[in-house]
Amino acid sequence: MFILGSTTLDSLGQFVPLIIIGIIIIAVVILFTFIPVMLWVSALAAGVKVGIFTLIGMRLRRVVPARVINPLIKAHKAGINVDTNQLESHYLAGGNVDRVVNALIAAQRANIPLEFERAAAIDLAGRDVLEAVQMSVNPKVIETPFIAGISMDGIEVKAKARITVRANIDRLVGGAGEETIIARVGEGIVSTIGSSASHSKVLENPDSISQNVLSKGLDAGTAFEILSIDIADIDIGKNIGAMLQTDQAEADKHIAQAKAEERRAMAVAEEQEMLARVQEMRAKVVEAEADVPLALAEALRSGNMGVMDYMNYKNIDADTDMRDSIGKLSKDDSDSEEL
Numbered sequence: 422m423f424i425l426g427s428t429t430l431d432s433l434g435q436f437v438p439l440i441i442i443g444i445i446i447i448a449v450v451i452l453f454t455f456i457p458v459m460l461w462v463s464a465l466a467a468g469v470k471v472g473i474f475t476l477i478g479m480r481l482r483r484v485v486p487a488r489v490i491n492p493l494i495k496a497h498k499a500g501i502n503v504d505t506n507q508l509e510s511h512y513l514a515g516g517n518v519d520r521v522v523n524a525l526i527a528a529q530r531a532n533i534p535l536e537f538e539r540a541a542a543i544d545l546a547g548r549d550v551l552e553a554v555q556m557s558v559n560p561k562v563i564e565t566p567f568i569a570g571i572s573m574d575g576i577e578v579k580a581k582a583r584i585t586v587r588a589n590i591d592r593l594v595g596g597a598g599e600e601t602i603i604a605r606v607g608e609g610i611v612s613t614i615g616s617s618a619s620h621s622k623v624l625e626n627p628d629s630i631s632q633n634v635l636s637k638g639l640d641a642g643t644a645f646e647i648l649s650i651d652i653a654d655i656d657i658g659k660n661i662g663a664m665l666q667t668d669q670a671e672a673d674k675h676i677a678q679a680k681a682e683e684r685r686a687m688a689v690a691e692e693q694e695m696l697a698r699v700q701e702m703r704a705k706v707v708e709a710e711a712d713v714p715l716a717l718a719e720a721l722r723s724g725n726m727g728v729m730d731y732m733n734y735k736n737i738d739a740d741t742d743m744r745d746s747i748g749k750l751s752k753d754d755s756d757s758e759e760l
Contacts, residue, residue: 457486467494475505488512492522499526503537516544524550531558535590543593548644556588560648563599567656568607570614575662578614578623580630581654582606586645596644606650609634620657627652 457476464471471490479486489508496503501522508518521540528535533554543550563584571577584606589596613633617623623630631650640647717734720726 456480457490460486460490464490464494467497469494469497471505479509482509482513484509484512488518492518495519496522496525499529501525501529501537507537507541511541511544514541514545516541520544520549520551524554527551527554527558533557533590539590543590546594548593550593553588553590553593553644556586557590560585560587562586563602564653565603565606567654568610569658570611571661572614572617572620572623574619575660575665576620577658577661578617578620579656579658580610580614580623580627580652582610582631582634583651583653585648585651586640587648589640589644589646592642593644597642598644601643602639602645602647605637605639606634609637609639624655624657627655 456473457480458473461471461473461476469490471493476486476490479489489505489512493503493505493508503522503525508522511521512518521537521544524540524544525535525537528540531554535554540550543553563586565582565584567579567581569577569579584602586599586602610630613630614623630652635647635650717726717731721728721731
């Protein structure tokens with residue numbers, strides 16, 4: 422028993438160094454995983470004083486140390502005075518630390534005054550602060566679509582403008598964007614064309630549009646400063662005045678036709694009314710003629726009329742019928758000859 426126990430202890434003693442080495446390896450792996458030692462060494466080599474416990478604190482605050490330390494090294498080498506707390510707070514706020522530092526370096530090289538707080542505010546506002554700095558150095562050209570205006574003579578004039586703008590860093594936060602610039606320039610172009618006496622004046626002097634629009638201070642309240650407005654292309658559109666006159670004439674024609682149709686309908690109605698009145702009068706004549714025999718009989722009965730008088734009346738009536746028949750035959754013959 423004693424011999425077996427000593428043999429077991431001897432065999433376990435052979436594995437103790439391996440176990441210790443394994444524990445050390447695991448500890449080193451955990452150390453290098455949780456603590457960015459190489460990043461700390463890089464910072465020290467660049468002359469940036471960052472404590473190892475600061476890096477551990479970043480890990481605990483769920484901050485990726487490389488997103489803060491690398492921009493810090495870049496800023497230190499460029500001579501920009503920023504500290505770890507500023508960069509870390511901007512990272513925690515959801516900003517892009519590397520882009521802000523690049524913008525600060527670009528602004529310093531271009532001799533543009535830009536503080537870290539201003540750059541961080543621009544970045545958190547959703548604008549590309551690096552692009553803004555680059556636009557301050559190299560102005561941007563914004564091209565508008567064809568904008569149509571109508572001169573006083575009714576001719577449509579279309580113009581396309583190129584707007585050269587430079588970023589105004591002081592107004593990037595809260596300032597209007599490119600869409601506002603395009604809308605204001607378009608409004609100025611339409612107003613200038615509309616105030617022109619004729620389209621030929623606009624074609625002869627297109628730079629009058631640029632001068633008039635530029636003098637209105639369209640960049641007020643925007644994130645840009647307008648340097649120049651150039652008319653890139655100008656074209657003639659439709660004759661709006663003639664089209665409006667044509668439409669008006671067409672509308673007047675329809676109105677006249679409607680009134681004529683109304684008068685025709687009234688005339689037809691009046692004609693029908695007169696025909697009805699004629700028929701009514703004829704009915705009264707027939708009714709009156711029906712009373713004639715009764716009146717003759719009464720006259721004969723009362724002695725106011727003799728037999729000879731009655732015979733003369735019949736002769737006259739027959740003679741009248743004969744004359745009417747002859748007149749109708751003559752009229753029918755003349756109508757047939759005309760045909």
